[in-house]
Amino acid sequence: MHSDRQTTCFLEARYFLALSRASKRKKGGGKHLSMTAKKVVYKLDSTLESVNEAEQKASELASGSGFDEDEVLRIEMAVREAAVNAVYHGNGYDPNKKMTLAFERTEKDLIITVADEGHGLDPEKLPDPLAPENLLKPSGRGIFLIRSFMDEVRFRSLEPGTEITLIKHVRSEAADGKEESK
């Protein structure tokens, strides 16, 4: 659990250390695409290792943003599902296609975007996994779980691909924790 102030400070420090490293790697042509003061963007291969990396980064950033353990779990699960969609359903594990992952922490929100280079997705046409006829289907729950775990979920069509934006509002309690950690 990363709720105590010391751990929060540590994770915040790690986050900004990561920002610093991202800045240095950018010059060397590493996998970090770009960064601003508040946003980090990664371009990752379409592999399960990238899914695990996305999940891990989401967990660290959510913990560092002051979310409690349950919320951190929801955020990391949502990011994992979005990353699986991107590398598996979107990019089909194609080594020539990348997953773009971005984290942004604003005053009010934690914003995570995951983009693929696949054939696109129409979220309106996804079957309802809670419908009786779909309840025993082995797949089709990823987007549903993302919507269950995040406060806002948006889709945007790319050419090619799909970008999904996951937003979790920073509760006042979490925001207070962040303030205290400064």
Next chain:
Amino acid sequence: MSMKSSTRQVDGVTIIDLSGRITLGEGSSVLRDLVRQTVAKGNKKILLNLGDVTYIDSSGIGELVSAFTSVRNAGGELKLLNLTKKVHDLLQITKLYTVFDVKDDEATAIQAFSK
């Protein structure tokens, strides 16, 4: 931590103790193979002990559903034992909690299988 499993027999019931993560690429395919092999051996009363499962994603949920339907289609029964709060909540959200026969005591679970 990737998924680990061990299998034991108690009163004609195959208990599969699972631990770690049941996720795409880590545990879900292992779980699928385990259940298939168990049924292929003629053991159609299966109790999945999820007490030490730390994490499950939609792929893992899908494998639990597949295991449930494949065992049922083979004329057997599959029950779940010792759900953690995380897994319990996931099954509630996905409305699968009432689909599975979920137990929190091993002896009671074994008794619940048809004789």
